[in-house]
């Protein structure tokens with residue numbers, strides 16, 4: 001079986017966001033594999049470690065810098081990588097066509113990707129890839145178990161936790177708490193340097209963009225930041241209660 | 253035609269749908285605003301939505317009793333295609349965002365996802381949305397004539413009835429594909445509290461409340477006094493103190509109440525992305541360096557164990573004295 005894990009490289013969540021010339025400035029900032037995607041790489045590895053025979057291929061579609069994130073996934077234990085290199089901002093729907101084409105060529109049985117991208121705040125990719133392939137998608141999974149070619153598990157639905165079963169092939173989207181991604185060990189980091197990263201051009205996929213970005217604006221919402229000492233709890237509480245009444249009309 | 257996919261639960265139209273209809277009317281595209289009601293036993297839903305729209309399409313089928321994104325997307329796409337809809341609007345709930353991505357692929361359409369504004373400019377739809385963990389506002393333009401739009405709940409004020417005759421109802425024929433995902437069980441979150449998305453005041457608790465009992469006493473206790481909804485951080489949900497339905501943040505719900513009170517919450521960026529549009533943010537935390545203080549309007553550096561009970565006591569006393577006067 002072949003498993004694809006789709007990853008992106010994004011600004012580390014701990015980094016602040018600066019906007020320059022209507023784009024988020026990434027120069028000199030810490031960039032990492034999108035954590036949401038990392039859970040997918042980890043889960044693919046765990047499925048294999050629990051006994052499934054699988055080749056794990058990580059796929060990244062983005063600029064040259066994505067190679068670093070692909071290397072991280074290889075250091076975690078993925079077997080090889082495919083890097084579709086482009087400096088264009090490809091919207092998730094257009095992107096899903098590229099992923100689906102790769103999945104077909106690679107005869108993938110499972111595709112992992114993060115539940116929501118930390119750069120676009122998009123949840124579309126997994127479902128869109130599944131639609132291209134006419135596959136089911138299990139989104140926001142919190143527990144997974146592969147029995148033969150049946151995938152069972154639990155996912156967060158809007159109104160509760162759902163238990164499910166599905167026959168492969170399927171797309172799975174991942175989130176925090178599905179697992180605890182491993183740190184690459186030194187031997188694995190060294191081994192990863194010798195693993196293949198196959199480069200392809202976006203042009204070879206003939207994608208038509210569906211959405212164009214006109215750039216971003218910082219959200220400069222000024223907060224009052226009136227912070228008081230709460231050692232005298234009763235006094236602090238009464239200031240807060242008064243503030244809620246006056247400024248917010250609560251309990252007016 | 254502008255197709256509005258009606259979200260409903262327990263036989264009632266979901267609140268966010270009225271916002272969708274408002275968005276449809278403000279978009280500036282011609283053609284009737286058409287509600288699409290999918291489900292089983294949904295005659296009441298169709299009748300409820302009819303006064304707000306120009307026409308209603310109803311697919312009342314037993315196979316649609318269970319929500320399945322693949323099945324629903326197939327239905328929406330088929331009806332959009334046959335009805336020559338150029339704009340398809342869905343609620344950007346989790347399930348709405350999942351099926352809207354599928355509808356966009358099926359129709360070879362652009363997807364404008366989780367938008368906070370959307371308008372037609374010389375034939376092209378232009379929208380604004382939040383990105384980068386809701387820290388920037390991005391402006392995007394659809395490059396295809398047919399566009400699928402998922403609209404962030406709680407942004408557009410609810411539409412009023414048109415005042416004309418209720419929209420005419422039509423039954424539609426559907427080729428419903430079988431569901432592939434077998435749902436083998438479901439634990440529903442039941443609550444009689446006000447929904448997070450609808451509340452003017454939200455009281456949220458983090459790990460700083462100590463344990464599940466502390467959460468109940470401090471966070472739920474304060475929320476009860478204020479008639480507020482209850483929210484939680486991921487850490488609290490992962491610890492099993494509270495259900496996932498109460499989680500606020502990147503992987504939980506997005507809220508924008510008038511007042512958001514963060515009790516024992518550090519203010520991780522993933523949490524902030526779900527509440528940083530609140531009008532007024534209040535934080536109580538014992539660590540003056542906690543990041544939550546950088547985004548709050550009013551903060552108390554103190555122990556939640558002493559500050560929150562004092563608040564509860566004072567609010568209760570104020571209510572009593574008002575009731576007595």
Ligand SMILES: Cc1cc2nc3c(=O)[nH]c(=O)nc-3n(C[C@H](O)[C@H](O)[C@H](O)COP(=O)(O)OP(=O)(O)OC[C@H]3O[C@@H](n4cnc5c(N)ncnc54)[C@H](O)[C@@H]3O)c2cc1C
Pocket residue numbers: 035036175176457458459460461484485486487488499500501502503504505516517518519520521522523526536537538539542554555556557
């Ligand atoms: C991909 C991803 C997605 C995520 N999605 C979400 C999400 O949707 N929502 C979310 O909330 N998190 C999310 N997280 C987790 C997030 O990064 C934080 O770990 C989480 O929000 C922390 O929760 P907390 O504030 O309750 O706990 P902590 O960070 O442990 O903070 C507890 C706070 O309580 C204070 N405190 C302790 N005791 C007291 C006391 N007695 N009195 C007063 N203050 C006290 C401490 O000073 C501290 O600031 C996500 C993480 C990842 C990687």
